Amino acid sequence: MDPLVLVVDDSPTELRLVSRTLQDKGYRIVTAVDGDDAVNKATIEHPAVIVLDVVLPKKNGFQVCRQLKNSADTRGIKIVLLTSKSQDSDRFWGLKQGADAYLTKPVSQEELLYQVNRFAQVHKQ
Numbered sequence: 829m830d831p832l833v834l835v836v837d838d839s840p841t842e843l844r845l846v847s848r849t850l851q852d853k854g855y856r857i858v859t860a861v862d863g864d865d866a867v868n869k870a871t872i873e874h875p876a877v878i879v880l881d882v883v884l885p886k887k888n889g890f891q892v893c894r895q896l897k898n899s900a901d902t903r904g905i906k907i908v909l910l911t912s913k914s915q916d917s918d919r920f921w922g923l924k925q926g927a928d929a930y931l932t933k934p935v936s937q938e939e940l941l942y943q944v945n946r947f948a949q950v951h952k953q
Contacts, residue, residue: 831876831948832856836866836892837910838884842933846879846910849937850944863887867895870902877947879940882911882922890925897926906947910935 833855837843847857858873860866862885870878870892878896882889889909896902906928911918914932922930929943 830854830856832873834858834869834875834878836860837881849940853941863892866892870896870905875905877906877944879908879910882909882913893925893927908943
């Protein structure tokens with residue numbers, strides 16, 4: 829079965845773009861548009877990887893990441909933060925919250941696929 833990826837972004841355009849890129853490579857996709865929805869879907873669906881925006885309604889991506897990484901049930905899920913926040917301090921903070929990778933928008937399809945593939949392969953083993 830193809831790995832499941834949870835894509836979280838409050839921008840319909842970004843959500844569609846990232847989802848389509850991953851679907852074209854055979855990933856199954858679940859989406860969420862805010863932080864609370866992301867936590868719920870991660871807990872229920874147990875995706876291999878989460879592609880997570882930082883600026884979100886309800887709970888930001890840093891809070892979502894920290895909550896998932898601190899829960900025994902979801903700590904093994906790989907999280908790729910994908911955000912427009914490109915300061916070194918943002919990257920540092922994101923990785924400190926437990927993110928497995930930090931990408932900034934606009935991201936190339938190649939870089940996005942590289943990071944998701946890297947973590948999805950680990951999940952398959």
